[in-house]
Amino acid sequence: MRFLPEEEQQRLVAACFARSDLTLEQLWMRYFALGGSLSLLELDAYLNGLFALPRVDRDMVAHAVNERLDEVTGPARAPYSHSVTDAKPLHGPLKALVDLLEGAHRAPPERLPAIVAEAGRALDLKIDVYLADYDQRTLVPLRPGATELDIETTVGGDVFRRAGTTVTREGTMWTVLLDGVERLGVLEIVPSGDADPDDPVLREQCRWLSALLGHLVTITTKYGDGLDRRRRHRLRRSPTELLWQSLPPLTGATERVVVGVSVQPAYDLCGTVFDYALSEGRAQLAMFDTGARTGSANTAVLNALAAYRAARHGGASLAEQFAAVGAELEARAGAPAVSGVLAELDLGTGVLRLLGAGQAAPLVVRGGEALPAAECAATRFASAGGPPPVTEIRLERGDLLALYSRGVTETTNGAGEPFGRARIAEHLGHDADELPPEIARRLTRAVLDHGRGEFRQDAGILITRWVAR
Template sequence: MAATEEEQRRRLVECFERAGLTLEQLWMRYFALGGDVGLLELDAYLNGVMVLPRVQRDMVAHAVNERLDELVGRNRVPYSSPVRQSRPARGPLAALVSLLEGAHRAPPERLPAIMDAAGETLDLRVGVYLADYAQCTLVPIGGTGRRPVPVENTPAGEAFQRGDLVVTDEQDGPRLWAALLDGVERLGVLEVAPTDGTDPRDPLLREQVRWLAYLFGHLVTITTQYGDGLDRARRREHRGPVTELLWSALPPFTVATESVTIAAAAEPADDLTSDVFDYALSESSVSFAVFDAGAGEPTAALSAVVALSAYRAARRDGLGLETQARAVDEAVAGLGNGAVRGVLGEFDVATGRVSYVVAGHPPLPLLLRQGKVAGPLAEGRAAPFGGGGRWTVAAEELRPGDVLVLYTDGIVAARDRQGAAFGFSGLAEVLEREVPDGLLPEAARRVTQAVLAHRAGALAEDATIVLLRPFGNEQASRWF
């Protein structure tokens, strides 16, 4: 329950005496929570001769409460049998219970109302926006009065691009815009307005909003697997059966562990015809693949999906890269629909070595080192899949900070009205500008957006990029 400023100070002094802390110990605990006033200012506040901002007062209060919890936790009287807490009515646990119970057997389109109920237990008003599949617009889900918001040049879009939280001051009160995540896959944003007067910069509130964003993102992904309500809202244009087939075969566009981050982007989002990619992460290794079945082939989508399926089957059987390549080759040859170009690879977490095979003439993998394109990895090229070739596995030693770049012809082949191609130089310029200081998924998005901005008319072929950063990602926000 909220208290007046003087009531809060008075109760703080009482609890501080019970906590058995010295002033210096209290200040250290407060400082560890992010407090930024000095020891003398804290002493003056406790004695009623100085006023502190609301956020700073609450951090001091939290420091004392943590100490009281420690004391009570050690000295509670035991019961003769375990006594469980009844269902909470307010607070983070109540919000968790509300989301989990509300989502049980709920269709996807009911999720925004479930989020509203969970937000009420935290004294928050919550709005949900999902990113369209082109990642250009944030589309409101549920509720009334909300309009689509561009990803570019808006606070909501900034939160989405940074994978973090942004605070704005509105006429009817402050707002928090928080990235909505399933793991590290960006799905949209939450618009959060405190209804109890809490300062939106309060670190505890920000932490609770982060929990909501994580859990709700998981629920969005899970429910989309058995219903079309949310998926339909994210589509801005019609998808034909070919594009539907390819999208259903793709994994999430962003994934990360402590040792690697992978981010991908593909355009045109509503009209893919020939490109697919895949990956698999474990404690010791990362497997990855990109396939391009050729824009002009009427059966390109089928060839791409068959190549992807054959690769997955061989990889999941624990087979090596050469055997994986042979399995893909045989599967594509069996269709009789033409060749498929592609790259297969594996990164060894312990050694830092990446092994790879290049089939046909897709653009060779690039290496971004110290923020600059160091050139393509020129070894390991062989015949396209489906042509009965033989493959040589090439290898490269990666270093912390390196980024491996896989991309298809559509990235460099896009042409402007004068006929000039986006080219390798255009790709290198965007990579060197966006990758070193940004989130990897945002860098991938900006590559494809730059390609779309360059081209005149429709893309001649799919433009897909996959970025792999080994050894973890120091540039990721703490939300990631």
């Protein structure tokens, strides 16, 4: 197989991109849709000859450019790393990617393990997929007969908690399975033949397979139940099912901010919801809570969530969002009282603006220590009389912001002692260096342990880390 020199391919791809009428952001979106995971800045650096890419990435960028050239200019195309006469790759990372893409076309979710196995054979690897159950206690194997893995005590669980990669002394590679930034599970990768798990090239190839598989797991779960059933250990009641379908992913991130959430009990969640929206300039965050676990509580928090989203989507200010939630709740007389917190974080300056109603103000942890509590003066959401004063806090790089439901603070132990705000601060300080979704997961586990293995109220925690430039 003849390969085009990397520098020559980069020069020609950049020239073709200049003729494509695509913006850098549009090219990145096309590249990302093909399974790419480089950042916008890395793609920009590559096109300007400042950053080297693996061959798989270079060909994905070339293909993204060519798709656009086919639309607007005709035959002149960006070159791939190998000659056109090579046609479909017969081995290696490109074949693995092609096998995944072709095998997943119209495939039901339960066929994914076989598709992954075929892709692994192209790299001389045996690959097993484990998905986290919805309680995030165990990793459930997709291969029949394999054993579940405890997240707290196994190698695979450690990789999931750290969102990393580990090679055992036996030569088995474990790597996290991600859809973007959301942890879905782990891959167990056993090399065969001459494959070396310590080879950085092989690790990079496995990272690409993992990233593409993560996208496929999420996409296929949306139109089939095969993978979703494997992740469930219990049935969900219909109110809980409706609530989960209304929530965003448990992890979201941009270059400037990371959000991680845990809400429990996963199979009986009822009176707590959360939301977030991330953009270039700000992060908008919300949590609504009734403190009750009834059908009417479920309806009340979903109504509050819908009113908040409608106002936010319409470009409403923080005060207008607060009033919109109040108007929605006032129109539903007899519904359980809903408390909550709305927040906006300016990602350029670190200024955090808060409005709360009947709920403890969020915690900010800096350097492992909780800052003095902010004030959220309103006792309820209301549309009349004007919004309460907005509380402003200036965050510093690396600060953690925690929004939490009443079930976190009010869960009691055998002596009747509530978990309390001080314990939240202690756990946040202890785990401050972990990823936000892992911090949130550990905190709800601590609440469960404090409550003697039972959630009598919903426990919701939303962790945000501001990453200043």
